[in-house]
Amino acid sequence: MSEDSHLSLRERTRRAVQAELVDVAQRLFVEQGYEATTVDSITEAAGLSKRSFFRYFASKEDLVMGKYDLMGEQLQAGLTARPADEPVWTALRRMFDDVIAYTADTSNSARMDEMERIVSASPALNAAYLQRLDQMQSDLATIVRDREEQAGRPRAATDPSPEAIVGAAFACMAAARRTAIRFDDQSLPDLVDRAMSDLWTFDR
Template sequence: MSETARTADKPPRKPPGLRERMRATVRAEVVEVAHRLFTEQGFDRTTVDQIAAEVGLSRASLFRYFGTKEDIVLGRLEESGRQIAEALAARPDDEQPWEALRRAFDVLTRMNEAAPEQALRYLRMLQETPSLRARHYEKQLSWQELLVPEVARRLGISPDRPEDTRPSALAAAALACLDVAATGWVACEGTVPLAVLLDRAMSALRE
Protein backbone atom coordinates (compact mmCIF):
# COMPACT_ATOMS: atom_id res chain seq x y z
CA MET A 1 0.00 0.00 0.00
CA SER A 2 1.37 3.39 -0.94
CA GLU A 3 1.90 6.22 1.54
CA THR A 4 -0.82 8.20 -0.26
CA ALA A 5 -3.30 5.36 0.06
CA ARG A 6 -2.53 4.88 3.73
CA THR A 7 -3.02 8.56 4.39
CA ALA A 8 -6.30 8.59 2.47
CA ASP A 9 -7.62 5.71 4.58
CA LYS A 10 -7.22 7.72 7.77
CA PRO A 11 -10.09 10.00 8.80
CA PRO A 12 -9.08 13.63 9.41
CA ARG A 13 -8.01 14.25 12.99
CA LYS A 14 -10.41 16.49 14.89
CA PRO A 15 -8.60 19.53 16.31
CA PRO A 16 -8.52 19.69 20.12
CA GLY A 17 -11.13 21.85 21.83
CA LEU A 18 -10.43 24.80 24.09
CA ARG A 19 -10.62 22.76 27.30
CA GLU A 20 -8.22 20.17 25.95
CA ARG A 21 -5.76 22.84 24.83
CA MET A 22 -5.91 24.54 28.23
CA ARG A 23 -5.35 21.23 29.96
CA ALA A 24 -2.36 20.51 27.73
CA THR A 25 -0.91 23.94 28.52
CA VAL A 26 -1.18 23.40 32.28
CA ARG A 27 0.31 19.90 32.00
CA ALA A 28 3.25 21.28 30.02
CA GLU A 29 3.87 23.98 32.63
CA VAL A 30 3.77 21.44 35.46
CA VAL A 31 6.23 19.21 33.64
CA GLU A 32 8.62 22.10 32.96
CA VAL A 33 8.60 23.28 36.57
CA ALA A 34 8.85 19.76 37.96
CA HIS A 35 11.81 18.85 35.78
CA ARG A 36 13.64 21.98 36.89
CA LEU A 37 13.06 21.14 40.56
CA PHE A 38 14.02 17.50 40.02
CA THR A 39 17.27 18.63 38.40
CA GLU A 40 18.05 21.12 41.18
CA GLN A 41 17.00 19.01 44.18
CA GLY A 42 16.69 15.42 43.01
CA PHE A 43 13.51 13.46 42.43
CA ASP A 44 13.07 12.10 45.96
CA ARG A 45 13.72 15.46 47.67
CA THR A 46 11.20 17.31 45.51
CA THR A 47 7.66 17.20 46.88
CA VAL A 48 4.36 17.42 45.06
CA ASP A 49 3.48 20.41 47.25
CA GLN A 50 6.57 22.27 46.00
CA ILE A 51 5.67 21.61 42.39
CA ALA A 52 2.05 22.66 42.91
CA ALA A 53 3.07 25.87 44.70
CA GLU A 54 5.48 26.89 41.90
CA VAL A 55 2.79 26.39 39.26
CA GLY A 56 0.06 28.05 41.31
CA LEU A 57 -2.09 24.95 41.76
CA SER A 58 -3.37 23.23 44.85
CA ARG A 59 -2.11 19.72 45.57
CA ALA A 60 -5.56 18.33 44.73
CA SER A 61 -5.66 20.22 41.43
CA LEU A 62 -2.23 18.95 40.42
CA PHE A 63 -3.37 15.37 41.00
CA ARG A 64 -6.21 15.96 38.56
CA TYR A 65 -3.56 16.38 35.88
CA PHE A 66 -1.12 13.72 37.06
CA GLY A 67 -1.94 10.66 39.14
CA THR A 68 1.47 10.43 40.82
CA LYS A 69 4.75 12.30 41.03
CA GLU A 70 6.26 9.63 38.78
CA ASP A 71 3.65 10.41 36.13
CA ILE A 72 4.96 13.98 35.91
CA VAL A 73 8.37 12.64 34.93
CA LEU A 74 7.08 9.95 32.59
CA GLY A 75 4.20 11.82 30.99
CA ARG A 76 6.41 12.79 28.07
CA LEU A 77 7.02 9.13 27.30
CA GLU A 78 3.40 8.61 26.26
CA GLU A 79 3.75 11.22 23.53
CA SER A 80 7.14 9.82 22.54
CA GLY A 81 5.60 6.38 22.12
CA ARG A 82 2.92 7.78 19.83
CA GLN A 83 5.52 9.66 17.79
CA ILE A 84 7.61 6.52 17.33
CA ALA A 85 4.56 4.52 16.25
CA GLU A 86 3.63 7.23 13.75
CA ALA A 87 7.19 7.33 12.41
CA LEU A 88 7.17 3.56 12.02
CA ALA A 89 3.90 3.63 10.08
CA ALA A 90 5.33 6.32 7.81
CA ARG A 91 8.38 4.27 6.77
CA PRO A 92 8.42 2.85 3.21
CA ASP A 93 6.41 -0.34 2.80
CA ASP A 94 9.33 -2.22 1.27
CA GLU A 95 11.58 -1.52 4.27
CA GLN A 96 12.29 -4.51 6.47
CA PRO A 97 10.65 -4.35 9.93
CA TRP A 98 13.96 -4.22 11.82
CA GLU A 99 15.30 -1.36 9.72
CA ALA A 100 11.95 0.45 9.93
CA LEU A 101 12.05 0.18 13.74
CA ARG A 102 15.58 1.58 13.81
CA ARG A 103 14.62 4.52 11.64
CA ALA A 104 11.47 5.17 13.72
CA PHE A 105 13.70 5.64 16.77
CA ASP A 106 15.26 8.64 15.00
CA VAL A 107 12.39 10.57 16.61
CA LEU A 108 14.13 10.11 19.96
CA THR A 109 17.72 10.47 18.83
CA ARG A 110 16.94 13.79 17.15
CA MET A 111 15.25 15.14 20.29
CA ASN A 112 18.24 14.10 22.40
CA GLU A 113 20.70 15.66 19.96
CA ALA A 114 18.77 18.92 20.15
CA ALA A 115 19.22 19.17 23.94
CA PRO A 116 21.82 16.58 24.99
CA GLU A 117 22.52 17.86 28.51
CA GLN A 118 18.84 17.97 29.37
CA ALA A 119 18.31 14.50 27.91
CA LEU A 120 21.27 13.07 29.83
CA ARG A 121 19.96 14.51 33.11
CA TYR A 122 16.52 13.06 32.39
CA LEU A 123 17.82 9.59 31.55
CA ARG A 124 20.18 9.59 34.52
CA MET A 125 17.28 10.40 36.83
CA LEU A 126 15.26 7.52 35.35
CA GLN A 127 18.13 5.10 35.82
CA GLU A 128 19.02 6.16 39.36
CA THR A 129 15.49 6.27 40.85
CA PRO A 130 14.00 2.81 41.54
CA SER A 131 10.36 3.93 41.42
CA LEU A 132 10.95 5.65 38.08
CA ARG A 133 12.74 2.63 36.61
CA ALA A 134 9.72 0.45 37.38
CA ARG A 135 7.24 2.89 35.86
CA HIS A 136 9.52 3.47 32.87
CA TYR A 137 9.38 -0.25 32.16
CA GLU A 138 5.59 -0.12 32.23
CA LYS A 139 5.59 2.78 29.77
CA GLN A 140 7.84 0.89 27.37
CA LEU A 141 5.50 -2.08 27.46
CA SER A 142 2.82 0.31 26.21
CA TRP A 143 5.23 1.40 23.44
CA GLN A 144 5.55 -2.24 22.44
CA GLU A 145 1.78 -2.56 22.14
CA LEU A 146 1.75 0.48 19.84
CA LEU A 147 4.49 -0.91 17.60
CA VAL A 148 3.34 -4.52 17.26
CA PRO A 149 0.41 -3.96 14.82
CA GLU A 150 2.61 -2.13 12.30
CA VAL A 151 5.39 -4.71 12.62
CA ALA A 152 2.82 -7.44 12.03
CA ARG A 153 1.54 -5.65 8.94
CA ARG A 154 5.04 -5.45 7.55
CA LEU A 155 5.48 -9.17 8.15
CA GLY A 156 2.21 -9.85 6.34
CA ILE A 157 0.49 -11.43 9.32
CA SER A 158 -2.54 -10.55 11.42
CA PRO A 159 -1.83 -8.81 14.74
CA ASP A 160 -4.72 -10.85 16.16
CA ARG A 161 -2.70 -14.08 16.02
CA PRO A 162 -1.12 -14.37 19.49
CA GLU A 163 0.47 -17.69 18.50
CA ASP A 164 2.73 -15.82 16.07
CA THR A 165 5.17 -14.12 18.40
CA ARG A 166 7.41 -12.56 15.75
CA PRO A 167 5.93 -9.02 15.86
CA SER A 168 6.15 -8.84 19.66
CA ALA A 169 9.66 -10.32 19.64
CA LEU A 170 10.92 -7.76 17.13
CA ALA A 171 9.31 -4.81 18.93
CA ALA A 172 10.55 -5.97 22.34
CA ALA A 173 14.08 -6.60 21.04
CA ALA A 174 14.23 -3.18 19.39
CA LEU A 175 13.12 -1.47 22.60
CA ALA A 176 15.69 -3.47 24.57
CA CYS A 177 18.37 -2.20 22.20
CA LEU A 178 17.10 1.33 22.77
CA ASP A 179 17.42 0.85 26.53
CA VAL A 180 20.95 -0.55 26.21
CA ALA A 181 21.97 2.37 24.00
CA ALA A 182 20.49 4.90 26.44
CA THR A 183 22.30 3.28 29.37
CA GLY A 184 25.57 3.40 27.45
CA TRP A 185 24.97 7.00 26.44
CA VAL A 186 24.57 8.06 30.07
CA ALA A 187 27.58 5.99 31.13
CA CYS A 188 29.86 7.65 28.57
CA GLU A 189 28.44 11.10 29.42
CA GLY A 190 27.20 11.59 25.87
CA THR A 191 30.66 11.46 24.33
CA VAL A 192 29.39 8.97 21.76
CA PRO A 193 26.12 9.98 20.04
CA LEU A 194 23.05 8.02 21.08
CA ALA A 195 22.30 7.24 17.42
CA VAL A 196 25.70 5.55 17.05
CA LEU A 197 25.17 3.46 20.18
CA LEU A 198 21.71 2.48 18.97
CA ASP A 199 23.11 1.48 15.57
CA ARG A 200 25.67 -0.73 17.28
CA ALA A 201 23.10 -2.41 19.51
CA MET A 202 20.60 -3.11 16.77
CA SER A 203 23.28 -4.20 14.29
CA ALA A 204 24.46 -6.80 16.79
CA LEU A 205 21.08 -8.55 16.57
CA ARG A 206 20.93 -8.25 12.82
CA GLU A 207 24.20 -10.11 12.34
Template sequence: MSDTNPVPIRERTRRLAQTELTAVAQDLFAAQGYDNTTVDQIAAAAGMSKRTFFRYFPSKDDLVIGKYDLFADRMAEALDARPKNEPVWESLRRMFDITLDYVQDEHQRARSEAMDEIVRSTPQLYARYLEKMQRVQELLIGRIAVRLNDDEHDPSDPRPAAIVGAAFACMQAARHAWFASDRSEAFGSYLDDAMATLKIDRASRITAIAT
Protein backbone atom coordinates in the same frame (compact mmCIF):
# COMPACT_ATOMS: atom_id res chain seq x y z
CA MET B 1 3.50 8.92 4.47
CA SER B 2 0.71 7.26 6.42
CA ASP B 3 -2.87 8.47 6.24
CA THR B 4 -3.27 8.14 10.02
CA ASN B 5 -5.67 10.72 11.46
CA PRO B 6 -3.87 13.66 13.09
CA VAL B 7 -3.95 14.08 16.85
CA PRO B 8 -6.90 16.33 17.81
CA ILE B 9 -6.09 19.87 18.96
CA ARG B 10 -7.45 19.23 22.45
CA GLU B 11 -5.22 16.20 22.86
CA ARG B 12 -2.18 18.10 21.56
CA THR B 13 -2.91 20.89 24.05
CA ARG B 14 -3.17 18.38 26.88
CA ARG B 15 0.14 16.80 25.95
CA LEU B 16 1.86 20.17 25.75
CA ALA B 17 0.62 21.04 29.23
CA GLN B 18 1.76 17.68 30.56
CA THR B 19 5.16 18.11 28.94
CA GLU B 20 5.57 21.57 30.47
CA LEU B 21 4.56 20.35 33.92
CA THR B 22 6.98 17.45 33.66
CA ALA B 23 9.85 19.75 32.68
CA VAL B 24 9.10 22.13 35.56
CA ALA B 25 8.86 19.23 38.00
CA GLN B 26 12.14 17.74 36.81
CA ASP B 27 13.95 20.99 37.56
CA LEU B 28 12.42 21.11 41.06
CA PHE B 29 13.25 17.48 41.72
CA ALA B 30 16.86 18.08 40.69
CA ALA B 31 17.12 21.17 42.91
CA GLN B 32 15.43 19.94 46.08
CA GLY B 33 14.72 16.24 45.75
CA TYR B 34 11.62 14.26 44.84
CA ASP B 35 10.27 13.80 48.36
CA ASN B 36 10.78 17.48 49.24
CA THR B 37 8.89 18.73 46.18
CA THR B 38 5.13 19.20 46.53
CA VAL B 39 2.33 19.42 43.98
CA ASP B 40 1.71 23.00 45.17
CA GLN B 41 5.29 23.93 44.31
CA ILE B 42 5.12 22.31 40.87
CA ALA B 43 1.84 24.01 40.04
CA ALA B 44 3.11 27.39 41.23
CA ALA B 45 6.33 27.07 39.22
CA ALA B 46 4.26 26.23 36.13
CA GLY B 47 1.99 29.23 36.71
CA MET B 48 -1.17 27.29 37.37
CA SER B 49 -3.37 26.35 40.30
CA LYS B 50 -3.19 23.03 42.12
CA ARG B 51 -6.68 22.28 40.81
CA THR B 52 -5.47 22.77 37.23
CA PHE B 53 -2.50 20.50 37.91
CA PHE B 54 -4.89 17.69 38.82
CA ARG B 55 -6.60 18.03 35.44
CA TYR B 56 -3.42 16.69 33.89
CA PHE B 57 -2.02 14.37 36.56
CA PRO B 58 -3.85 12.64 39.45
CA SER B 59 -0.73 12.80 41.64
CA LYS B 60 2.98 13.60 41.74
CA ASP B 61 3.76 9.92 41.09
CA ASP B 62 1.57 10.01 38.00
CA LEU B 63 3.49 13.02 36.72
CA VAL B 64 6.77 11.09 36.95
CA ILE B 65 5.35 7.98 35.31
CA GLY B 66 3.29 10.00 32.83
CA LYS B 67 6.37 10.81 30.79
CA TYR B 68 6.50 7.17 29.74
CA ASP B 69 2.92 7.38 28.45
CA LEU B 70 3.92 10.42 26.41
CA PHE B 71 6.98 8.54 25.19
CA ALA B 72 4.82 5.58 24.15
CA ASP B 73 2.43 7.84 22.24
CA ARG B 74 5.30 9.59 20.46
CA MET B 75 6.85 6.27 19.49
CA ALA B 76 3.57 4.96 18.10
CA GLU B 77 2.96 8.18 16.16
CA ALA B 78 6.48 8.14 14.75
CA LEU B 79 6.00 4.56 13.56
CA ASP B 80 2.58 5.37 12.10
CA ALA B 81 4.16 8.20 10.12
CA ARG B 82 6.52 5.85 8.27
CA PRO B 83 5.54 4.63 4.77
CA LYS B 84 3.57 1.40 4.94
CA ASN B 85 5.77 -0.23 2.28
CA GLU B 86 8.99 0.58 4.13
CA PRO B 87 10.84 -2.41 5.65
CA VAL B 88 9.77 -2.68 9.29
CA TRP B 89 13.38 -2.68 10.55
CA GLU B 90 14.04 0.63 8.80
CA SER B 91 10.77 2.05 10.16
CA LEU B 92 11.81 1.13 13.70
CA ARG B 93 15.23 2.68 13.20
CA ARG B 94 13.70 5.94 11.98
CA MET B 95 11.17 5.83 14.83
CA PHE B 96 14.10 5.89 17.28
CA ASP B 97 15.14 9.28 15.91
CA ILE B 98 12.78 10.83 18.48
CA THR B 99 15.15 9.61 21.22
CA LEU B 100 18.28 11.30 19.85
CA ASP B 101 17.85 14.63 21.65
CA TYR B 102 17.18 12.88 24.94
CA VAL B 103 20.59 11.25 24.68
CA GLN B 104 22.69 13.87 22.88
CA ASP B 105 21.32 17.12 24.33
CA GLU B 106 23.14 17.66 27.64
CA HIS B 107 20.27 19.45 29.36
CA GLN B 108 17.60 16.97 28.30
CA ARG B 109 19.87 14.06 29.16
CA ALA B 110 20.51 15.42 32.65
CA ARG B 111 16.78 15.80 33.23
CA SER B 112 16.04 12.34 31.92
CA GLU B 113 18.76 10.70 33.99
CA ALA B 114 17.56 12.49 37.14
CA MET B 115 14.02 11.24 36.56
CA ASP B 116 15.23 7.72 35.82
CA GLU B 117 17.17 7.71 39.09
CA ILE B 118 14.04 8.76 40.98
CA VAL B 119 12.09 5.95 39.35
CA ARG B 120 14.74 3.30 40.01
CA SER B 121 15.09 4.29 43.66
CA THR B 122 11.35 4.37 44.42
CA PRO B 123 9.80 0.85 44.48
CA GLN B 124 6.23 1.88 43.66
CA LEU B 125 7.41 4.04 40.78
CA TYR B 126 9.72 1.34 39.42
CA ALA B 127 6.90 -1.21 39.36
CA ARG B 128 4.72 1.20 37.38
CA TYR B 129 7.66 2.03 35.10
CA LEU B 130 7.98 -1.63 34.12
CA GLU B 131 4.27 -1.70 33.27
CA LYS B 132 4.63 1.41 31.11
CA MET B 133 7.62 -0.01 29.24
CA GLN B 134 5.56 -3.10 28.51
CA ARG B 135 2.84 -0.83 27.10
CA VAL B 136 5.36 0.90 24.83
CA GLN B 137 6.38 -2.38 23.26
CA GLU B 138 2.80 -3.68 23.05
CA LEU B 139 1.74 -0.58 21.11
CA LEU B 140 4.53 -1.18 18.63
CA ILE B 141 4.10 -4.94 18.43
CA GLY B 142 0.48 -4.51 17.36
CA ARG B 143 1.49 -2.09 14.63
CA ILE B 144 4.30 -4.30 13.35
CA ALA B 145 1.96 -7.30 13.40
CA VAL B 146 -0.48 -5.46 11.13
CA ARG B 147 2.30 -4.67 8.67
CA LEU B 148 3.57 -8.24 8.57
CA ASN B 149 0.16 -9.88 8.27
CA ASP B 150 -1.55 -7.75 5.63
CA ASP B 151 -3.49 -5.50 8.00
CA GLU B 152 -4.42 -8.31 10.38
CA HIS B 153 -3.09 -8.85 13.89
CA ASP B 154 -2.33 -12.55 14.41
CA PRO B 155 -1.59 -13.04 18.16
CA SER B 156 -0.03 -16.45 17.42
CA ASP B 157 2.68 -14.89 15.22
CA PRO B 158 5.88 -14.53 17.31
CA ARG B 159 7.71 -12.35 14.78
CA PRO B 160 6.36 -8.90 15.76
CA ALA B 161 7.35 -9.28 19.42
CA ALA B 162 10.76 -10.66 18.42
CA ILE B 163 11.39 -7.79 16.02
CA VAL B 164 10.33 -5.06 18.45
CA GLY B 165 12.28 -6.68 21.29
CA ALA B 166 15.38 -6.87 19.12
CA ALA B 167 15.04 -3.23 18.11
CA PHE B 168 14.84 -2.09 21.73
CA ALA B 169 17.81 -4.28 22.62
CA CYS B 170 19.79 -2.56 19.86
CA MET B 171 18.82 0.86 21.16
CA GLN B 172 19.94 -0.04 24.68
CA ALA B 173 23.21 -1.49 23.40
CA ALA B 174 23.86 1.68 21.39
CA ARG B 175 23.07 3.85 24.39
CA HIS B 176 25.45 1.97 26.69
CA ALA B 177 28.22 2.04 24.08
CA TRP B 178 27.78 5.74 23.39
CA PHE B 179 27.98 6.62 27.09
CA ALA B 180 31.15 4.51 27.38
CA SER B 181 32.74 6.39 24.45
CA ASP B 182 34.25 9.87 24.29
CA ARG B 183 30.95 10.96 22.67
CA SER B 184 32.72 12.62 19.77
CA GLU B 185 30.46 10.71 17.38
CA ALA B 186 26.70 11.22 17.21
CA PHE B 187 24.53 8.76 19.11
CA GLY B 188 22.62 8.12 15.89
CA SER B 189 25.74 6.52 14.40
CA TYR B 190 25.93 4.08 17.30
CA LEU B 191 22.26 3.28 16.83
CA ASP B 192 22.86 2.68 13.12
CA ASP B 193 25.75 0.33 13.89
CA ALA B 194 23.79 -1.59 16.52
CA MET B 195 20.78 -2.12 14.29
CA ALA B 196 22.98 -2.97 11.31
CA THR B 197 24.24 -6.06 13.15
CA LEU B 198 20.85 -7.63 12.53
CA LYS B 199 18.82 -7.98 9.37
CA ILE B 200 15.29 -9.16 8.63
CA ASP B 201 14.69 -11.36 5.61
CA ARG B 202 11.58 -11.47 3.45
CA ALA B 203 9.90 -13.85 5.89
CA SER B 204 10.60 -11.30 8.65
CA ARG B 205 13.08 -13.56 10.40
CA ILE B 206 15.89 -11.91 12.33
CA THR B 207 19.48 -12.81 11.41
CA ALA B 208 22.68 -11.67 13.10
CA ILE B 209 25.32 -10.35 10.72
CA ALA B 210 28.82 -11.58 11.55
CA THR B 211 31.65 -9.09 11.02
Protein backbone atom coordinates in the same frame (compact mmCIF):
# COMPACT_ATOMS: atom_id res chain seq x y z
CA MET C 1 -0.57 14.18 7.59
CA SER C 2 0.73 14.20 11.17
CA GLU C 3 -1.10 12.59 14.09
CA ASP C 4 -1.56 16.01 15.74
CA SER C 5 -3.63 17.23 12.78
CA HIS C 6 -6.27 14.58 13.60
CA LEU C 7 -6.52 15.61 17.27
CA SER C 8 -9.09 18.02 18.64
CA LEU C 9 -7.95 21.39 19.98
CA ARG C 10 -8.87 20.20 23.47
CA GLU C 11 -6.70 17.09 23.13
CA ARG C 12 -3.76 19.06 21.72
CA THR C 13 -4.08 21.50 24.63
CA ARG C 14 -4.20 18.63 27.12
CA ARG C 15 -1.03 17.10 25.70
CA ALA C 16 0.74 20.45 25.65
CA VAL C 17 -0.08 21.13 29.32
CA GLN C 18 0.96 17.60 30.29
CA ALA C 19 4.27 18.01 28.46
CA GLU C 20 4.88 21.35 30.22
CA LEU C 21 4.14 19.87 33.64
CA VAL C 22 6.47 16.94 32.95
CA ASP C 23 9.20 19.32 31.87
CA VAL C 24 8.82 21.57 34.93
CA ALA C 25 8.65 18.62 37.29
CA GLN C 26 11.74 16.97 35.83
CA ARG C 27 13.71 20.18 36.32
CA LEU C 28 12.62 20.37 39.96
CA PHE C 29 13.31 16.68 40.58
CA VAL C 30 16.85 17.14 39.31
CA GLU C 31 17.40 20.34 41.31
CA GLN C 32 15.66 19.38 44.58
CA GLY C 33 15.32 15.60 44.51
CA TYR C 34 12.17 13.60 43.90
CA GLU C 35 11.06 13.26 47.52
CA ALA C 36 11.62 16.96 48.30
CA THR C 37 9.59 18.12 45.30
CA THR C 38 5.91 18.50 46.12
CA VAL C 39 2.86 18.90 43.91
CA ASP C 40 2.56 22.41 45.33
CA SER C 41 6.08 23.33 44.20
CA ILE C 42 5.42 21.88 40.73
CA THR C 43 2.18 23.80 40.27
CA GLU C 44 3.77 27.01 41.56
CA ALA C 45 6.65 26.69 39.11
CA ALA C 46 4.26 25.87 36.25
CA GLY C 47 1.85 28.69 37.11
CA LEU C 48 -1.10 26.32 37.56
CA SER C 49 -3.45 25.67 40.45
CA LYS C 50 -3.31 22.39 42.34
CA ARG C 51 -6.82 21.67 41.12
CA SER C 52 -5.67 22.10 37.53
CA PHE C 53 -2.74 19.76 38.15
CA PHE C 54 -5.07 16.93 39.14
CA ARG C 55 -6.99 17.32 35.89
CA TYR C 56 -3.90 16.07 34.11
CA PHE C 57 -2.16 13.76 36.59
CA ALA C 58 -3.55 11.74 39.48
CA SER C 59 -0.35 11.99 41.55
CA LYS C 60 3.32 12.97 41.52
CA GLU C 61 4.18 9.38 40.57
CA ASP C 62 1.72 9.54 37.69
CA LEU C 63 3.44 12.71 36.50
CA VAL C 64 6.85 11.00 36.51
CA MET C 65 5.35 8.24 34.41
CA GLY C 66 3.79 10.88 32.16
CA LYS C 67 7.19 11.21 30.50
CA TYR C 68 6.99 7.60 29.37
CA ASP C 69 3.36 7.93 28.32
CA LEU C 70 4.28 10.88 26.11
CA MET C 71 7.28 9.01 24.74
CA GLY C 72 5.08 6.03 23.93
CA GLU C 73 2.68 8.24 22.00
CA GLN C 74 5.59 9.85 20.17
CA LEU C 75 7.09 6.50 19.20
CA GLN C 76 3.75 5.17 18.01
CA ALA C 77 3.22 8.26 15.87
CA GLY C 78 6.75 7.96 14.49
CA LEU C 79 6.34 4.30 13.55
CA THR C 80 2.88 4.83 12.05
CA ALA C 81 4.24 7.66 9.88
CA ARG C 82 6.93 5.49 8.26
CA PRO C 83 6.35 4.45 4.61
CA ALA C 84 4.29 1.28 4.32
CA ASP C 85 6.86 -0.39 2.05
CA GLU C 86 9.79 0.33 4.37
CA PRO C 87 11.32 -2.75 6.08
CA VAL C 88 10.06 -3.04 9.65
CA TRP C 89 13.54 -2.95 11.17
CA THR C 90 14.36 0.24 9.28
CA ALA C 91 11.07 1.79 10.39
CA LEU C 92 11.83 0.89 14.01
CA ARG C 93 15.25 2.50 13.73
CA ARG C 94 13.82 5.71 12.28
CA MET C 95 11.14 5.66 15.00
CA PHE C 96 13.88 6.53 17.50
CA ASP C 97 15.04 9.65 15.62
CA ASP C 98 13.11 12.14 17.77
CA VAL C 99 14.37 10.56 21.00
CA ILE C 100 17.93 10.67 19.70
CA ALA C 101 17.51 14.29 18.60
CA TYR C 102 16.26 15.19 22.11
CA THR C 103 19.34 13.68 23.75
CA ALA C 104 21.65 15.56 21.37
CA ASP C 105 21.16 18.54 23.71
CA THR C 106 23.52 17.87 26.63
CA SER C 107 21.15 19.42 29.17
CA ASN C 108 18.31 17.18 27.95
CA SER C 109 20.57 14.15 28.06
CA ALA C 110 21.72 14.96 31.61
CA ARG C 111 18.13 15.42 32.76
CA MET C 112 17.13 12.10 31.18
CA ASP C 113 20.00 10.33 32.92
CA GLU C 114 19.05 11.84 36.28
CA MET C 115 15.37 10.91 35.84
CA GLU C 116 16.37 7.35 35.05
CA ARG C 117 18.39 7.26 38.28
CA ILE C 118 15.41 8.60 40.23
CA VAL C 119 13.11 5.97 38.75
CA SER C 120 15.62 3.16 39.32
CA ALA C 121 16.09 4.16 42.97
CA SER C 122 12.36 3.92 43.77
CA PRO C 123 10.78 0.44 43.77
CA ALA C 124 7.33 1.94 43.16
CA LEU C 125 8.48 4.16 40.29
CA ASN C 126 10.57 1.37 38.77
CA ALA C 127 7.62 -1.02 38.85
CA ALA C 128 5.41 1.59 37.22
CA TYR C 129 8.10 2.27 34.60
CA LEU C 130 8.41 -1.43 33.72
CA GLN C 131 4.64 -1.60 33.33
CA ARG C 132 4.68 1.43 31.02
CA LEU C 133 7.57 -0.03 29.01
CA ASP C 134 5.72 -3.31 28.54
CA GLN C 135 2.60 -1.47 27.37
CA MET C 136 4.67 0.75 25.07
CA GLN C 137 6.25 -2.24 23.36
CA SER C 138 2.91 -4.06 23.14
CA ASP C 139 1.32 -1.06 21.39
CA LEU C 140 4.23 -0.83 18.96
CA ALA C 141 4.02 -4.57 18.26
CA THR C 142 0.38 -4.07 17.28
CA ILE C 143 1.50 -1.47 14.73
CA VAL C 144 4.12 -3.90 13.42
CA ARG C 145 1.41 -6.56 13.01
CA ASP C 146 -0.73 -4.08 11.09
CA ARG C 147 2.20 -3.17 8.82
CA GLU C 148 2.94 -6.82 8.13
CA GLU C 149 -0.70 -7.53 7.30
CA GLN C 150 -0.86 -4.55 4.94
CA ALA C 151 2.31 -5.82 3.26
CA GLY C 152 0.69 -9.21 2.64
CA ARG C 153 2.55 -10.97 5.46
CA PRO C 154 -0.13 -11.49 8.11
CA ARG C 155 1.10 -12.81 11.45
CA ALA C 156 -0.96 -15.21 13.54
CA ALA C 157 -1.91 -14.06 17.01
CA THR C 158 0.29 -16.87 18.35
CA ASP C 159 3.35 -15.61 16.41
CA PRO C 160 5.62 -13.79 18.91
CA SER C 161 7.81 -12.24 16.18
CA PRO C 162 6.31 -8.70 16.29
CA GLU C 163 6.78 -8.50 20.06
CA ALA C 164 10.27 -9.97 19.74
CA ILE C 165 11.41 -7.54 17.05
CA VAL C 166 10.11 -4.51 18.97
CA GLY C 167 11.82 -5.78 22.11
CA ALA C 168 15.06 -6.26 20.18
CA ALA C 169 14.90 -2.68 18.87
CA PHE C 170 14.44 -1.34 22.41
CA ALA C 171 17.33 -3.50 23.61
CA CYS C 172 19.55 -2.00 20.91
CA MET C 173 18.54 1.51 21.91
CA ALA C 174 19.21 0.79 25.59
CA ALA C 175 22.61 -0.77 24.84
CA ALA C 176 23.57 2.21 22.69
CA ARG C 177 22.56 4.67 25.44
CA ARG C 178 24.57 2.81 28.05
CA THR C 179 27.62 2.84 25.79
CA ALA C 180 27.16 6.55 25.01
CA ILE C 181 27.02 7.32 28.74
CA ARG C 182 30.11 5.24 29.44
CA PHE C 183 32.16 6.68 26.56
CA ASP C 184 31.51 10.40 26.18
CA ASP C 185 33.10 10.67 22.73
CA GLN C 186 30.68 8.21 21.12
CA SER C 187 27.78 9.35 18.90
CA LEU C 188 24.41 7.95 20.01
CA PRO C 189 22.99 7.79 16.46
CA ASP C 190 26.07 5.87 15.30
CA LEU C 191 25.83 3.51 18.27
CA VAL C 192 22.14 2.81 17.63
CA ASP C 193 22.90 2.16 13.96
CA ARG C 194 25.72 -0.18 14.90
CA ALA C 195 23.67 -2.04 17.50
CA MET C 196 20.81 -2.58 15.08
CA SER C 197 22.72 -3.27 11.88
CA ASP C 198 23.62 -6.90 12.60
CA LEU C 199 20.34 -8.06 14.13
CA TRP C 200 17.76 -7.62 11.42
CA THR C 201 16.50 -10.83 9.86
CA PHE C 202 12.80 -10.22 10.42
CA ASP C 203 11.73 -9.46 6.84
CA ARG C 204 14.55 -11.13 4.88
